[in-house]
Amino acid sequence: MGDNPRRSFLYTMASVMGAAGACATAVPFVRALEPAADTVASGVTEFDVSTVEPGMMATVMWRGQPVFVVHRTQQMLESLYGHDELLRDPLSEAIPEVQADWMKTKEQRITRAIKPEFLVVSGVCTHLGCIPAFEPDREGGGDMPKDWPGGWHCACHGSNYDLSGRVFKGVPAPYNLFIPPYRYLDESTIRIG
Numbered sequence: 001m002g003d004n005p006r007r008s009f010l011y012t013m014a015s016v017m018g019a020a021g022a023c024a025t026a027v028p029f030v031r032a033l034e035p036a037a038d039t040v041a042s043g044v045t046e047f048d049v050s051t052v053e054p055g056m057m058a059t060v061m062w063r064g065q066p067v068f069v070v071h072r073t074q075q076m077l078e079s080l081y082g083h084d085e086l087l088r089d090p091l092s093e094a095i096p097e098v099q100a101d102w103m104k105t106k107e108q109r110i111t112r113a114i115k116p117e118f119l120v121v122s123g124v125c126t127h128l129g130c131i132p133a134f135e136p137d138r139e140g141g142g143d144m145p146k147d148w149p150g151g152w153h154c155a156c157h158g159s160n161y162d163l164s165g166r167v168f169k170g171v172p173a174p175y176n177l178f179i180p181p182y183r184y185l186d187e188s189t190i191r192i193g
Contacts, residue, residue, distance in 0.1 A: 122178040126167065
């Protein structure tokens with residue numbers, strides 16, 4: 001910039017104006033990436049379940065709450081059977097929030113999913129609102145059921161849920177994990193809400 005104060009002033013002003021112009025140009029592009037206001041207000045979340053590897057779980061936020069999306073393997077699906085006597089509400093009949101309109105058959109009430117391999121369930125414990133840990137393979141012991149089939153364990157107060165989000169007997173949680181309203185938009189994209 002040298003010794004010329006006028007030149008220094010012009011360089012500084014050009015830099016400031018250039019930065020202001022870049023910000024003014026960038027704001028509409030950044031805003032275009034945000035979800036539409038009506039989508040945010042409606043509490044709708046879309047998610048591609050095919051991105052979840054078999055045996056794994058993803059957490060999606062919906063209305064400020066976690067929703068668990070689990071891609072259940074054949075072995076995980078088989079683990080849903082044979083432990084009804086350990087469950088408080090094996091067919092999700094206790095309260096409306098733990099079921100959905102599409103849960104018409106016994107099979108749907110056991111898998112608790114539109115497509116059995118993809119469980120979509122609230123990630124909030126029905127006892128005091130903690131977030132249970134996903135433990136699909138943990139051995140039984142401690143405050144876990146003797147024949148643990150896998151599922152969720154809420155360490156805060158010892159509540160356990162199977163891989164369909166059904167609560168075990170003898171734990172503080174009174175209900176199965178809630179099923180949020182959801183539907184498939186195509187083969188793999190769900191809309192929650």
